[in-house]
Amino acid sequence: MRLKIAVLAGDGIGPEVTKQATNILRAVAEMGGHEFTFVEGLIGGTAITETGSPLPTGTLDAALECDAVLLGAVGDNKFNALPPDKRPEAGLLQIRQALGGFANLRPSIAYTALSASSPLRPEVTKDVDILFVRELLGGLYFGAPRWWDRDSNEAINTMRYTRDEVVRVARVAFELAGNRRQKVTSVDKANVLEVSQLWRATVTEVAKDYPSVTLEHQLVDSMAMHIMNIPRNFDVVLTENLFGDILSDEAGVITGSLGMLPSATIGGAVNLYEPVHGSAPDIAGTGKANPLGAILTAAMILRHSANLEQDAKAVEAAVNKVLDAGYRTADIARGQQPGQTPVSTQEMGKLVHQAL
Amino acid sequence: MRLKIAVLAGDGIGPEVTKQATNILRAVAEMGGHEFTFVEGLIGGTAITETGSPLPTGTLDAALECDAVLLGAVGDNKFNALPPDKRPEAGLLQIRQALGGFANLRPSIAYTALSASSPLRPEVTKDVDILFVRELLGGLYFGAPRWWDRDSNEAINTMRYTRDEVVRVARVAFELAGNRRQKVTSVDKANVLEVSQLWRATVTEVAKDYPSVTLEHQLVDSMAMHIMNIPRNFDVVLTENLFGDILSDEAGVITGSLGMLPSATIGGAVNLYEPVHGSAPDIAGTGKANPLGAILTAAMILRHSANLEQDAKAVEAAVNKVLDAGYRTADIARGQQPGQTPVSTQEMGKLVHQAL
Ligand SMILES: CC(C)[C@H](C(=O)O)[C@@H](O)C(=O)O
Numbered sequence: 001m002r003l004k005i006a007v008l009a010g011d012g013i014g015p016e017v018t019k020q021a022t023n024i025l026r027a028v029a030e031m032g033g034h035e036f037t038f039v040e041g042l043i044g045g046t047a048i049t050e051t052g053s054p055l056p057t058g059t060l061d062a063a064l065e066c067d068a069v070l071l072g073a074v075g076d077n078k079f080n081a082l083p084p085d086k087r088p089e090a091g092l093l094q095i096r097q098a099l100g101g102f103a104n105l106r107p108s109i110a111y112t113a114l115s116a117s118s119p120l121r122p123e124v125t126k127d128v129d130i131l132f133v134r135e136l137l138g139g140l141y142f143g144a145p146r147w148w149d150r151d152s153n154e155a156i157n158t159m160r161y162t163r164d165e166v167v168r169v170a171r172v173a174f175e176l177a178g179n180r181r182q183k184v185t186s187v188d189k190a191n192v193l194e195v196s197q198l199w200r201a202t203v204t205e206v207a208k209d210y211p212s213v214t215l216e217h218q219l220v221d222s223m224a225m226h227i228m229n230i231p232r233n234f235d236v237v238l239t240e241n242l243f244g245d246i247l248s249d250e251a252g253v254i255t256g257s258l259g260m261l262p263s264a265t266i267g268g269a270v271n272l273y274e275p276v277h278g279s280a281p282d283i284a285g286t287g288k289a290n291p292l293g294a295i296l297t298a299a300m301i302l303r304h305s306a307n308l309e310q311d312a313k314a315v316e317a318a319v320n321k322v323l324d325a326g327y328r329t330a331d332i333a334r335g336q337q338p339g340q341t342p343v344s345t346q347e348m349g350k351l352v353h354q355a356l
Numbered sequence: 357m358r359l360k361i362a363v364l365a366g367d368g369i370g371p372e373v374t375k376q377a378t379n380i381l382r383a384v385a386e387m388g389g390h391e392f393t394f395v396e397g398l399i400g401g402t403a404i405t406e407t408g409s410p411l412p413t414g415t416l417d418a419a420l421e422c423d424a425v426l427l428g429a430v431g432d433n434k435f436n437a438l439p440p441d442k443r444p445e446a447g448l449l450q451i452r453q454a455l456g457g458f459a460n461l462r463p464s465i466a467y468t469a470l471s472a473s474s475p476l477r478p479e480v481t482k483d484v485d486i487l488f489v490r491e492l493l494g495g496l497y498f499g500a501p502r503w504w505d506r507d508s509n510e511a512i513n514t515m516r517y518t519r520d521e522v523v524r525v526a527r528v529a530f531e532l533a534g535n536r537r538q539k540v541t542s543v544d545k546a547n548v549l550e551v552s553q554l555w556r557a558t559v560t561e562v563a564k565d566y567p568s569v570t571l572e573h574q575l576v577d578s579m580a581m582h583i584m585n586i587p588r589n590f591d592v593v594l595t596e597n598l599f600g601d602i603l604s605d606e607a608g609v610i611t612g613s614l615g616m617l618p619s620a621t622i623g624g625a626v627n628l629y630e631p632v633h634g635s636a637p638d639i640a641g642t643g644k645a646n647p648l649g650a651i652l653t654a655a656m657i658l659r660h661s662a663n664l665e666q667d668a669k670a671v672e673a674a675v676n677k678v679l680d681a682g683y684r685t686a687d688i689a690r691g692q693q694p695g696q697t698p699v700s701t702q703e704m705g706k707l708v709h710q711a712l
C-alpha cells in the first residue's frame with residue numbers, strides 16, 4: 001500500500017503533535033510493509049510570516065497531489081488584529097474549501113481510563129460514543145455577503161445553505177449511522193432560522209432512503225444541554241458548520257480533553273485530517289501538548305484514506321493501552337490518581353509507538 | 357408600590373409555572389402592602405389557535421401599558437411545519453422587539469442543595485455564579501435578508517450588528533460586573549466572522565470606560581467547553597443573540613436543570629421577564645414542570661421593575677430553603693437521595709410561598 005501524505009504542521013503546538021502522529025504512521029508503514037511518503041508544507045501564521053500568505057500556492061498544489069492531508073493546528077495571537085481573510089485561520093478555511101471535503105467527522109468517545117479527567121460524573125460519560133458529522137463548507141464560514149464597514153459601523157455575515165449541500169452531508173451521516181447504532185440526531189434552530197427550516201426539511205427527506213435509521217431533530221440550544229446531560233443518547237450527530245464547531249468542542253468535555261479528539265474531512269478531492277484542538281500558543285514548546293488527538297487523527301487516515309481498518313484499530317488500541325497504564329499529558333491529568341504518570345508530548349508519542 | 361404586570365402564560369407548561377410565579381408575587385404584595393395588578397394576554401401557539409396570530413394586537417397593546425411583562429413559554433409541535441414568521445416563536449420574537457429590551461440577563465447559579473442533580477461533579481459546580489448578558493434584538497434572529505426559496509432550494513439568514521447595538525449591551529454587562537466580581541468575558545467567533553470582529557473591537561473600546569473591570573475574549577467554541585470545565589472562572593458573560601441562546605441553555609447543566617433558570621430583559625420601554633426553559637409540551641399538564649425558574653423570574657421583576665431588592669432576595673432565599681429541605685420536582689431529582697421528597701409543580705409553588 002502506497003500513501004502520499006501532505007503534512008501541514010501549522011502553528012503553536014501543531015508541529016509537536018504532528019510529529020508524533022507521523023511517527024506512528026511511519027511505524028505502521030514499516031510493520032505492514034507499506035510505503036507512506038510525507039510532503040511538508042506551510043500553513044497558517046507560520047506561512048504568513050515566511051511567505052505573506054496563510055496558504056501559499058506551493059502548499060495547496062502539493063496538497064492536491066497527495067492522497068491525504070494531515071494538518072496540525074493554525075492560529076496565532078500575533079495576528080489577532082487582522083481581518084478574517086488575512087489571518088492564519090484563513091489558510092485553514094481556504095484549504096478546506098480547495099480540497100472540497102464537506103463532511104467533517106468528529107468522534108467523541110469516553111475512555112474509561114480518563115473518566116476522572118472529565119468534569120462530568122463517570123456515570124454520565126460511561127460508554128459514550130458520539131460521531132459528529134459537521135458540514136464544513138457552508139453556513140456563516142463561507143456565506144457572502146460578508147463585511148465590516150468601518151464608516152457605517154456595521155457588519156454582516158451570511159448563513160447560507162442549498163438543498164444539495166445538505167443532502168450530501170446528510171447522506172454521509174445516515175450511511176455512517178447504518179454501521180453504528182442506527183440513529184441520527186440532526187441539529188438546527190428551525191424555530192427561528194429559515195436556513196434551519198431548509199436543513200430540517202431536507203434531512204427529513206434524505207432519511208426516507210434509510211428506513212432502518214431513526215432520525216431525531218434537536219434545536220441547537222437544547223442540544224448543547226442534552227449532550228452534557230445524557231450523552232449516551234446520541235449516536236451520529238449531524239450539524240451545519242458553526243453549530244458543529246460549537247457542539248464538537250463542547251463534546252471535548254465528555255472525553256476529558258479537547259486534546260484527545262481527532263477529525264477527518266471526507267467527500268472532496270483529497271481527505272483532510274486535523275485534530276479538533278487549536279494551536280494553543282500558550283503551551284507551545286513546553287512539551288505539555290497532548291499528541292493523542294493527532295495520533296487518533298492518524299488512525300483516521302489509515303481508516304478513511306488507506307483502507308487499513310485493522311491498523312487504524314491497532315493504533316486506537318495502543319492509545320487505550322497507554323491510557324490504561326496511567327500515562328497522562330497535563331490536559332488529562334485532572335484529579336490525578338496514584339498509579340498515574342505525567343508524561344510529555346514526546347514521551348506520550350513514544351509510549352503509543354511501543355504499545356503498537 | 358404599584359405595579360401592573362402583563363402575564364402572557366403562553367404554551368405547554370407556560371400557564372402552570374406562571375401561575376406559581378404570580379402566586380408568589382401576590383404574596384409579596386400582600387405582605388408588603390403593595391398593589392400588584394395582573395393583566396392576562398394571549399401569545400404563541402395558544403394565540404394562533406384562538407386568534408390566528410402568535411402576537412395579537414390586544415396582547416401587545418396591553419403589554420405596552422404595563423410596567424413589566426411576565427411570559428411563560430411559547431412553542432408547540434403542532435406548528436412545526438409553519439415558516440418561522442407564522443410560528444408560536446414569532447410571537448415571542450415580535451414582543452421582544454416591540455418592548456425594545458436589548459439586554460437579556462440570565463443568571464446561572466449552582467445551588468448547593470442541587471449539586472447531585474447536575475451531571476457535573478460537585479467540585480466543578482461549587483460556588484458557580486455566572487450572569488449571562490445576551491444581546492436580544494440583533495444577529496441572526498432579526499437580520500435581513502432572510503428567506504427559504506423553494507424553487508432554487510436555497511436559504512439565507514443574516515447575522516448583522518451595528519456598533520451602537522454592541523455598545524449599549526456591552527455597557528449593561530460592564531455596569532453589572534462592577535457590582536459583582538469585576539470580570540466580563542465577551543464571546544465571539546472573531547477568527548472567522550466579520551460581525552465578531554466588530555463585536556470584539558467595540559467591546560474592547562467600551563471596556564476603557566470601566567477600568568476596574570477585567571475584560572477577556574473567548575471564542576464561542578472554546579467557551580462551550582470552558583463553561584463546563586471551569587465554570588467558576590466566569591462572572592459576567594457577554595454574548596450576541598444566538599451564542600447566548602446556546603451557551604445559556606448549556607449553563608442549565610451547571611444548575612442541574614434548565615427548569616431553575618430565570619431571565620430578565622432590560623433596556624427597552626417595558627422590561628420582559630421569562631424563565632429560560634421552553635414550553636416542554638411533553639410534560640404539560642402532568643404536574644412535572646419545575647416552577648422555580650418562573651418564581652425566580654418573579655424575583656427578577658421585584659429587583660429590576662419594582663426596585664424591591666429585599667423582597668427579591670427573600671423570594672430567592674425561600675427557593676433555597678425549599679431546596680435545602682429536600683423538595684424536588686422531577687427535573688431536579690437526578691440521583692435522588694434519602695431525605696428528598698418528590699413534589700408537583702403546584703406543591704413546589706406552595707412550599708416556596710410557605711417558606712416566604
Ligand atoms: C480555527 C477555526 C477556524 C476552526 C473552525 O472554526 O472551524 C476550529 O475551531 C475548528 O473547529 O476546526
Ligand SMILES: CC(C)[C@H](C(=O)O)[C@@H](O)C(=O)O
Pocket residue numbers: 191192221430431445448601632634
Ligand atoms: C423559543 C426561542 C425562540 C427562544 C430563543 O431562541 O431566543 C428560546 O430558546 C430562548 O432562549 O429564549
